[in-house]
Amino acid sequence: MSRTVEVEIPDLGDFDQVDVIEVLVAEGDTVEADQDLITLESDKASMGIGASEPGTVRELRVAEGDQVKAGDVIAILEVGAGAAEAQEKDAEQSNDAEGGQEGEPAATPPPTEQAATAQAKDASTTPGGSDAARPATVDLGDTSDADVVVDLMVLGSGPGGYAAAFRAADLGLSVAMVERSETLGGVCLNVGCIPSKALLHVAALIEDAHHFGAHGVRFSEPEIDLDALRSWKDDVVDQLVGGVGQLAKMREVQIVHGEGRFTAPHRLEVEAAEARTTIAFRQAVVAAGSRPIELPGLPADDERLIDSTGALELRDVPERLLVIGGGIIGLEMATVYHALGSKITIVELTGELMPGTDRDLVKPLETRLRGAYEDILLNTKVTAVEPITEGLKVTFEGESAPAPRVFDRVLSAVGRRPNGDRIGAEAAGLEVDARGFLRVDRQQRTSVAHIFAIGDIVGQPMLAHKATHEGHVAAEVAAGHRASFDARVIPSVAYTDPEVAWAGVTEREAKEAGRSLNKAVFPWRANGRSLAMGRSEGSTKLLFDADTGQLVGAGIVGVHAGDLIAETALAIEMGCDADDIGHTIHPHPTLSETVGMSAEMITGALTDLYLPQQRKAAKERKARQGG
Secondary structure (H helix, E strand, O other): OOOOOOEOOOOOOOOOOOEEEEEEOOOOEEOOOOEEEEEEEEOOOOEEEEEOOOEEEEEEEEOOOOEEOOEEEEEEEEEOOOOOHHHHHHHHHHHOOOOOOOOOOOOOOOHHHHHHHHHHHHHHHHOOOOOOOOOOOOOOOOOOOEEEEEEEEOOOOOOOHHHHHHHHHHHHOEEEEEEEOOOOOOOHHOOOOHHHHHHHHHHHHHHHHHHHHHOOOOOOOOOOOOHHHHHHHHHHHHHHHHHHHHHHHHHOOOEEEEEEEEEEEEEEEEOOOOOOOEEEEEEEEEOOOOEEEEOOOOOOOOOOOOOOHHHHHOOOOOOEEEEEOOHHHHHHHHHHHHHHHEEEEEEOOOOOOOOOOOHHHHHHHHHHHHHOOOEEEEOOHHHHHHEOOOEEEEEEEEOOOOOOEEEEEEEEEOEEEOOOOOOOHHHHOOEEEOOOOOOOOOOOOOOOOOEEEEEEHHHOOOOOHHHHHHHHHHHHHHHHOOOOOOOOOOOOOEEOOEEEEEEOOOHHHHHHHHOOEEEEEEHHHHHHHHOOOOOOEEEEEEEEEOOOOOOEEEEEEEEEEEHHHHHHHHHHOOOOOHHHOOOOOOOOOOHHHHHHHHHHHHHHOOOOOOOHHHHHHHHHHHOOOOO
C-alpha cells in the first residue's frame, strides 16, 4: 500500500532565504533515498536536498529561480507498494530499450580476458574494492570520561583539516573537528592565503593603473580608505569561513573550539576559556599547522614589529617598511604595502631573493623590484632592532650592509615552524622531530597506526593545496579505502608582481643530481596577449627528460603565472611529451599559448620565433634522408 511524504527544506543555519538554482527531477520520476531533488545556493555554499525515502515524484512545488526557507515543502513523494511498482515498470522499460526481452533483463556480453583482468584490478585497488582495508574497529573501553565519542577526530580546521573531516563524514564516519580559534579555516582562510590574495588583488589594480599612465591612460592617485579596505578584506574571509561552518553543519561534523592536546592514544582534551572537553576517538588526523618563526633579540612587545598576521591586519600604511626575509611571504606583503604607498626595504640573509628558486624565474621580479623599492639588501643580516621615538632603529651586518636606519614598521617574515611541539604528542605516543615535524608514510600514517598527520606539520612544502590532498588520503584510509599520496608534483606560486610559479624538477635540482634535461624557454615578448597587456617581461620554461622525452618540470614568471602552471602540472602527471603539449591547440591570443610554444621549441614546429639551431637541425635531418 502506497503513501505520500513531504520533502521539506532542512535547517539552513544562518540563512532565511536560499535560491533554487537547479531542479534535478521531474514529476513521475522514480528516485532513491538521499537522491538529490534540487540544488540550493547561498553566498557561502551549494547544497543538494535529497529524497527522504525511495519513491516516485508525484508533485514538485519549486522551480529554478525560486527562494526557499527551512520548513518549505519542495516535493511530494509516493512511497511504498505503488512506488515499487512504478520503479519495476521503469526498469522493464529500460531493459526493453537496451534490447532485452520483455520481462527479462538485457543480456550482458561476457567480458573479454583483458576486460576481466581490468575489472579484477579495479576491485582490488580502488577505494571500496573487494579486498580494501576496513576502518579500524577499536574498543575504546569505558568512555564515561568523554564528552564526545567519534570514529575520527581532526585536530585543526585549515584546508587540510576540514578536507579530511568532510571527506571522512561523506564516507560514513562520525567526525569531530577541533579548532583553537573562534573561527574555522585555519591560518590559510583567516590570516594567510585568502586575505593576502584579496589585498594582492588590490595592489595589482593600483599598479596596473600606474603602469598604463605611460600608455595614454591616466588616473588620479588612488584614495586609500583603510577602514573600507580592511572591511572588504574581512568580508571575503567571513564569506569563506562561514561557508566552511555551513558545510560542517550539513555533514553533521561536530565542532569543538579550544586548544587541543592529546592525553592518551585515543583521547584529546580541548581547553577553552570557559570549558574543557574530552574527546574519545578511534582514529585521528593531526592537521595542527604551523606558526611564524620568531627571531631572537627583536622587541616582541613593540607593536611596530609585526609578523605576517599583523601585516594582514592593515593597521596603517607605514611610510618606511623593512621586510626581514626575501622569501615568498615577505615579498607578497611587500607587494601589498608598496602599492598602498610604503617605501620598502628588503633584507635577506642569503645571496638571492626566493632562495632555492631557479634564478632565471626570479630575475624579472628582482629587476622590477629594484626599480620600485627603496633598497634590496642581500647577504645581509639584521643584528639589532632598537625601539626609539621616531620608529625602529635597525642595525645591519654584511659585506654591503648600510649604516643603521630607522623604519616606521618592521615585518619579520623569515618562515614558519610546525606546531608538533604544541599538541601533547608524547601522550599519544607520537614521535616529533627536533623541528616540530611528524613523520608519515604515503597513507599519511604516523608512527602510531591509528593517527594520521597532514599539512604543514608533516613537512615541506607548506602549502594549502598539498594539505587538502593529504587530508583526502588520510580520510579515505581511515574509512577503509585504499589510497595513498602519490602526486608527482606539487606546484608552488609566489603571488608577487610579476608572479613566479613552478612545478616538478627545477634546473637547480637537475644540475645537482646530474640529470640530463632538454630545456625550452619561450619569451613573453613574442606573445601577443602579454604585449597587449603591457607585461612582456615574463617567460615560460619547460624541462623534458633527455631519455624519455617526458615533461618533468616547468617554471613560469609573469602575470597570472599561478594560473598557467596548472596545465604543466597536469602534463607532468599525465606523462606528456613535447608533442602532446605542442599539438594541443591553445586559444589565441592568450598567455597559455606560451606553454604550447615552449613545447614547439623542442619539437621544432615553432613558427613564432626564428631559431637558427632549429633550422640547422632540420637541414641536417634532410641531408641524412638524402633530400
